[in-house]
Amino acid sequence: MGVIYLQQLREYFASFRVQIGLFVVLLFFLLNGVLASLRIEQMREDDALLRANIEQRYERVQTVASGASTRFRVANEPTGTEFMSEGGFNWFWGSVWMTAETGVFMGFYYARDINVWMDRFESLDWTLIVRLVLSFLCIVLAYDGIAGEAERGTLRLVLAYPISRIQVLLAKFSAQLTVLGTAFVLGSLISLVILSFGADLALTVELLGKYLLYGAAVGIYLSLFLLLSLGVSALMRSSVSALVLLTLTWAVVNIILPQSSYLAAVRTVEVPEEMRSEAGSYMSQVRWSLYNEGRGPRSPETARADDYAVERRYARLMEDAEKEGYRLGQVWLDRKVERYEVARTVNLLSPAYAFQYAVEALLGTGLPKRQHFLDQAFEYRETLRSFLRERDAGDGDSPHLLFHSEFMSQEPLDGDQMPRFVEQPLSPADGVAFSVVPFVVLLVETLASFLFALWAVNRLDVTGYAMAEDS
Amino acid sequence: MANQIPILIRKELLAHLRTLRLVVALVFTVVLCLFTTIMGSLDYSLNMRAYEKAVDELHQGMDEARVFEALQPDMYVPPQPVQILCRGIVQGAGQRFRLFLRDYFLGVDQVGASSADDLMNTLVQVDFVSVVSLVLSFLAIALGFDAICGEREQGTLRLLLSHSVSRGQVVVAKLLGGVLSVWSPLAIAFVASLLVMQANPDVHLTGDDWLRLFLLFLLTCLFLAEMFALSVLVSVYTRHASTSLIVCLFGWLILGSGYSSALPAVARHTLDWPPWQEFIEGRNAEWQHFYEAMDEWEEGHPPLTPAYYRGFRRDGILRYVHPQGYEWLDARAAFEFDKMLEMADRVEKIRWQNQSPLAEQQFVVDEWSVLSPVTGYRVLGKWLARSTLEDRFQIARYGFRYRESYIDFLRARFAAEGWRRWYTDDPPDTTPMIEDPASVTPEMLAGDAPFLQERLAWAEDRWQDDRDDPRRRLDLTGLPEVGPGWQRTLPESLQRMMSGLTIMILTLGLAVLLTVRRFQTYQLS
Numbered sequence: 001m002g003v004i005y006l007q008q009l010r011e012y013f014a015s016f017r018v019q020i021g022l023f024v025v026l027l028f029f030l031l032n033g034v035l036a037s038l039r040i041e042q043m044r045e046d047d048a049l050l051r052a053n054i055e056q057r058y059e060r061v062q063t064v065a066s067g068a069s070t071r072f073r074v075a076n077e078p079t080g081t082e083f084m085s086e087g088g089f090n091w092f093w094g095s096v097w098m099t100a101e102t103g104v105f106m107g108f109y110y111a112r113d114i115n116v117w118m119d120r121f122e123s124l125d126w127t128l129i130v131r132l133v134l135s136f137l138c139i140v141l142a143y144d145g146i147a148g149e150a151e152r153g154t155l156r157l158v159l160a161y162p163i164s165r166i167q168v169l170l171a172k173f174s175a176q177l178t179v180l181g182t183a184f185v186l187g188s189l190i191s192l193v194i195l196s197f198g199a200d201l202a203l204t205v206e207l208l209g210k211y212l213l214y215g216a217a218v219g220i221y222l223s224l225f226l227l228l229s230l231g232v233s234a235l236m237r238s239s240v241s242a243l244v245l246l247t248l249t250w251a252v253v254n255i256i257l258p259q260s261s262y263l264a265a266v267r268t269v270e271v272p273e274e275m276r277s278e279a280g281s282y283m284s285q286v287r288w289s290l291y292n293e294g295r296g297p298r299s300p301e302t303a304r305a306d307d308y309a310v311e312r313r314y315a316r317l318m319e320d321a322e323k324e325g326y327r328l329g330q331v332w333l334d335r336k337v338e339r340y341e342v343a344r345t346v347n348l349l350s351p352a353y354a355f356q357y358a359v360e361a362l363l364g365t366g367l368p369k370r371q372h373f374l375d376q377a378f379e380y381r382e383t384l385r386s387f388l389r390e391r392d393a394g395d396g397d398s399p400h401l402l403f404h405s406e407f408m409s410q411e412p413l414d415g416d417q418m419p420r421f422v423e424q425p426l427s428p429a430d431g432v433a434f435s436v437v438p439f440v441v442l443l444v445e446t447l448a449s450f451l452f453a454l455w456a457v458n459r460l461d462v463t464g465y466a467m468a469e470d471s
Numbered sequence: 472m473a474n475q476i477p478i479l480i481r482k483e484l485l486a487h488l489r490t491l492r493l494v495v496a497l498v499f500t501v502v503l504c505l506f507t508t509i510m511g512s513l514d515y516s517l518n519m520r521a522y523e524k525a526v527d528e529l530h531q532g533m534d535e536a537r538v539f540e541a542l543q544p545d546m547y548v549p550p551q552p553v554q555i556l557c558r559g560i561v562q563g564a565g566q567r568f569r570l571f572l573r574d575y576f577l578g579v580d581q582v583g584a585s586s587a588d589d590l591m592n593t594l595v596q597v598d599f600v601s602v603v604s605l606v607l608s609f610l611a612i613a614l615g616f617d618a619i620c621g622e623r624e625q626g627t628l629r630l631l632l633s634h635s636v637s638r639g640q641v642v643v644a645k646l647l648g649g650v651l652s653v654w655s656p657l658a659i660a661f662v663a664s665l666l667v668m669q670a671n672p673d674v675h676l677t678g679d680d681w682l683r684l685f686l687l688f689l690l691t692c693l694f695l696a697e698m699f700a701l702s703v704l705v706s707v708y709t710r711h712a713s714t715s716l717i718v719c720l721f722g723w724l725i726l727g728s729g730y731s732s733a734l735p736a737v738a739r740h741t742l743d744w745p746p747w748q749e750f751i752e753g754r755n756a757e758w759q760h761f762y763e764a765m766d767e768w769e770e771g772h773p774p775l776t777p778a779y780y781r782g783f784r785r786d787g788i789l790r791y792v793h794p795q796g797y798e799w800l801d802a803r804a805a806f807e808f809d810k811m812l813e814m815a816d817r818v819e820k821i822r823w824q825n826q827s828p829l830a831e832q833q834f835v836v837d838e839w840s841v842l843s844p845v846t847g848y849r850v851l852g853k854w855l856a857r858s859t860l861e862d863r864f865q866i867a868r869y870g871f872r873y874r875e876s877y878i879d880f881l882r883a884r885f886a887a888e889g890w891r892r893w894y895t896d897d898p899p900d901t902t903p904m905i906e907d908p909a910s911v912t913p914e915m916l917a918g919d920a921p922f923l924q925e926r927l928a929w930a931e932d933r934w935q936d937d938r939d940d941p942r943r944r945l946d947l948t949g950l951p952e953v954g955p956g957w958q959r960t961l962p963e964s965l966q967r968m969m970s971g972l973t974i975m976i977l978t979l980g981l982a983v984l985l986t987v988r989r990f991q992t993y994q995l996s
Binding site: 016017020021024028031035038039042045046049053088091092093108110113115116117118119120121122123124128132133136140236238240241243244245247248251252255256258259260261262263264265266267271273298302336337339340343367370 | 490491492495496499503506507510511513514517521559560583588589590591592593594595596597601602605606609610613617713714716717718720721724725728729731732733735736737738739740741744746747748826829830832833836860919
């Protein structure tokens with residue numbers, strides 16, 4: 001078996017297809033390194049503006065009351081591994097606007113500059129290269145792994161040796177995996193070198209850990225395509241037919257199926273446009289109806305006379321309205337995710353996306369990061385509120401009508417003292433938890449293609465091969 | 472001699488049609504095209520519903536508007552059926568130009584719920600054109616890569632040339648036979664897709680649409696012929712089918728998926744663009760100027776006491792104000808209207824400076840796409856389906872002219888009837904809520920003062936009687952209508968396609984020419 005392995009390996013590295021394949025892979029990684037460096041440079045400028053904009057808001061705070069009425073903004077942080085897996089970092093909401101004031105819903109938007117004028121395109125990250133280019137290289141390497149030898153008649157010779165068919169299969173498979181592994185390692189190193197010089201990427205132990213995890217996932221994903229190709233190669237009577245079938249399958253699972261997930265999701269879960277503004281409009285409706293009924297707050301001077309009786313009732317009613325409003329907002333947010341989950345489930349059928357979702361979760365990006373960030377944004381509003389509540393409680397003159405800034409403490413407050421938002425990255429344990437499902441899908445699919453390859457090789461009848469194709 | 476060609480073509484065609492690769496590709500193509508067209512057609516219906524709903528709401532809003540300030544006759548463009556096959560940047564949705572007077576933007580947005588969804592925006596969408604550009608182009612390669620060198624290796628080429636046919640005839644017949652073989656699955660898939668579209672009751676194809684669909688079919692034929700000719704070219708320049716195959720495969724990968732992934736990323740990250748924050752600051756400054764101008768005007772035209780302007784406000788509209796108060800408010804509205812439009816123009820200029828480099832990135836992608844046959848075909852398809860960014864701007868530019876005509880309409884109306892209609896629906900003879908404002912003290916106007924409460928109660932009663940007064944309805948005769956011209960005509964679309972088409976035809980011609988030339992001296996052994 002070892003002999004076949006070495007023999008295959010030598011043959012591959014000497015072959016035209018591997019040389020051109022390696023060249024293409026390295027070209028893509030080179031492009032990835034250059035583009036990612038440019039992107040990181042741009043993001044440093046973007047982020048300086050973003051941080052300044054966020055800080056300005058705290059500088060405007062003068063009193064406890066103005067702390068309650070100021071519209072603050074929080075933003076997410078890059079994971080630093082966007083060049084490996086962008087994971088929706090540019091397109092998912094990364095910025096939330098909020099105020100402590102009762103009855104105002106939060107606003108969500110992108111954190112950094114995006115280009116809404118462009119056709120959607122996927123960022124050229126490692127994941128895209130692995131998903132498309134390396135998996136295609138698997139097919140190019142393995143489509144004639146069995147059928148080609150059968151056509152040339154050498155398969156009979158190989159099988160004449162005292163080794164089992166499984167051993168032949170495994171020897172070929174490991175030689176191919178070695179070639180692909182070499183392509184990935186060389187390519188990723190090129191990308192890393194460019195990034196470390198071009199964008200001062202720090203090569204830390206943490207990054208090494210992520211790299212190894214990533215490499216393991218790449219190994220599983222490529223094994224799947226290799227085994228599938230070898231299986232089809234053993235099954236088909238001609239190598240060209242095997243190639244056509246494999247490439248079309250590749251195009252379907254890697255490109256077309258994922259692209260139709262959008263249509264599937266839109267058809268399955270409806271998110272009416274009204275839902276987007278429902279939270280805000282519900283709360284302002286309650287506010288206006290209270291005003292119209294004359295139960296709205298009066299001027300602070302008038303209200304003081306009867307110890308804020310009307311205002312207290314107003315605050316109580318608005319408190320309930322806020323609970324309902326935030327519930328409605330949550331329904332909308334959940335519904336959006338529900339729709340997206342349909343698309344993800346369709347995508348998950350494709351090993352390419354099983355791989356992508358697994359590495360996204362492991363690298364702490366993708367949908368898990370978005371959800372984690374939004375949860376933290378909601379928590380931060382609570383943090384802001386409890387800070388202001390405490391400061392307001394310390395002022396004896398305040399009417400303590402909480403989060404109606406007109407009826408809160410006028411004591412001076414320095415914005416610098418207010419708590420700041422810092423996004424906590426997804427913990428490794430959570431990342432692993434989120435990657436379990438896609439990983440299991442990927443492993444099951446890999447195992448299935450292994451069994452398929454095994455079955456196909458064992459049922460192979462080496463005597464009946466004709467030399468020509470399709471006859 | 473010449474009548475040998477049909478025989479040779481027939482031989483090629485039959486040889487291809489019987490192969491497993493063609494059958495596999497045919498099944499894949501038809502199934503995938505049907506699948507994407509069905510999904511696209513269903514999505515078209517969803518988009519149509521969203522569009523109809525939006526238009527209904529627009530009409531309802533216009534019916535209910537009582538003052539011109541609240542009127543917003545947005546321009547709506549329905550989803551286009553041809554875009555089911557080529558969704559492009561408009562994603563097959565209806566489009567809307569929002570007619571803001573205060574703050575407009577030379578851009579359009581999509582009508583439909585999923586258009587502004589951050590999650591859904593990350594998903595790339597599929598259509599007929601993208602399926603064909605991948606699957607059928609691959610078939611063209613799979614049929615063409617061994618056309619010459621494969622037959623040489625098998626020894627059949629020598630046999631073929633031993634007959635009394637010229638080399639030129641053989642190679643032309645090979646090209647034609649192969650192209651016809653690739654066109655057959657295309658024809659089936661295209662007809663199947665058309666049938667799916669026709670089965671959808673929401674789809675109404677106009678003559679122009681049929682013409683565009685026909686041209687899309689021709690364009691696809693041209694594209695497949697180009698891909699096939701290129702792979703035969705590789706085949707005639709190589710000695711072994713296996714080498715030819717590898718060159719073709721990697722060529723296909725790079726020209727298709729590789730180039731289409733890399734091009735937008737390169738355009739996005741190598742071209743500079745100004746940060747959005749610059750626009751925000753510029754706009755805030757313009758608003759500041761506007762407020763200052765209004766303050767200045769008010770200093771020059773001091774208002775009377777508040778009692779002259781105290782009216783009854785319902786649904787955002789002020790009513791029952793004293794005639795002298797109205798006089799001042801009219802003068803103010805006239806001034807504000809001009810200032811507002813000036814400001815809107817200036818803000819738009821800043822916004823355009825900020826956004827046009829971003830639009831430029833997409834234009835660069837579209838321009839450079841023609842270099843690769845696969846992306847070139849996709850872009851040409853988008854031009855035909857009018858789903859490029861340029862086509863969106865076409866709608867926006869039309870919307871902008873429509874806005875101008877709407878402003879002219881408003882000016883003419885106010886010149887004839889006075890400015891009151893801008894902000895209130897009180898007819899000229901309305902009894903004011905406070906008939907003698909000179910005698911009213913500030914205390915009488917305090918929130919809970921009995922005088923004010925009594926007057927508000929009067930106005931409330933009065934409003935119940937007045938609300939159905941036909942004179943309060945907004946007279947919209949003469950309101951400009953959205954006419955033709957919001958989208959490109961076919962000659963205009965074709966004009967934009969010229970460079971791409973030229974490159975496509977030149978590539979095809981060059982590939983055929985080189986193949987024929989090289990084959991004359993092709994070594995058989």
